[in-house]
Amino acid sequence: MDWNRTKSIFIVVFLILDIFLYSLYVNRYNDSQNLGVLGEKTIEARLKDDNITYVTLPSNIESAAYISGKVHNFTDADFKDMEQQVNYSDGSKAHVVFSKPVKLKDVSEDASFTEFVQTNIKEGASYSLWEVDREERVAIFFQKTNNRILYYNMNGVLKVHWNENDEVTMYEQTMIDNIEEMEQQESILPPLQIFQALYSKGLLKPDSRIMQMKLGYSTLVYLTKTQVLVPTWEVRVKLPDGEIEEYFVNAVEGKVIEIQEDKQEAEEEDWGV
Known part of the structure; x- marks a missing residue:
């Protein structure tokens, strides 16, 4: 061979x-x-x-980190320079009544509420206006960090109440301190994958329009004094009848976040004492 x-x-x-x-x-x-x-x-x-249209989508957000923070405990020192009557609920919720109501410039303009908060409330610049209910005369603010909102976290909410004379009479406040980013940066899912997650659950209706898509944070872990929050896409959708719906999706894992209970609590809870 x-x-x-x-x-x-x-x-x-x-x-x-x-x-x-x-x-x-x-x-x-x-x-x-x-x-x-x-x-x-x-x-x-x-x-x-399905004739579902959308605005220009964010294209420059590739990564973000989880964040953590501690629940703030209010003391008299937080209000010592203000003419206010203050009561506390569990130390972490402040119920504040003005001795002399503060006039709003124009209740028909959202900017009036933002200006009031930034001028009259501790760390007011760290809150972002979320919703104004002019029938009930209450404006709801959510805390933010690096211009990203903490969605429906009950430890970072501010409610401003005004009377029939367009004067702010009281507000209720919670706040998160020492907000820090965790070291590891996580890859953020792009908008189209978020749409896929919503569409697969039947949440995007025919003939609707996606009006807004922003990155913020939602609460991942609820602890007594410490909060851990995950990057979260907020998606606002306008239905054919003009109604606006809002959805939240974990921007790291792509899971639709159910926040109905948190939403109801934020809108209905009475902190008065």
Whole structure:
């Protein structure tokens, strides 16, 4: 037997096998990449088929970190320079009544409430206006950090009440201190994947329009004095009848967050004592 010839045949066979396996790997890789692109096109096509439109989407947010903070305990020192009557609930909730009601510039303008808060309330600049109920005469603010809102966290809420003379008579406040980012940065899911999560649950209705998409935080872990919050996409959708719905999706894992109980608590809880 010609061993040199046999050895050459084996070498050629193994070389061909290696080339085949490599080409198989490349084809599978390319298929997986194409599936990703097709997945994006699929959700875009589905939205188009259902006449679901959306505004320009954020495209520059690739990563963000979890954050943590501690519940603030109010003391008289927080209000020593103000003409107010203050009561505390569990130390972490302040119920404040003005001795002399403070006039708002124009209750028809949201900016009037923001100006009042920044001028008259401790750490007022760290709150962002979320909702104004002019029928009930109450404005709700959520705390923020680095211009990102802490959504429906009951330890970071401010409620401002005014009377029929457009004067602020009282407010209720909770606050989170020592907010810090955790060291590890997490990859943030892009908007189209968030739409996919909402669409798969039937939350995006035909003929609706996605009006807003912002990154903020929602509470991941509730502890007595410490809070851990996860990056969260807020999605506001306008339905065909004009009603606005809001949804929240974990920006790291893509899970739709159920915050109905937190929302109801934020809107209805009475902190008065």
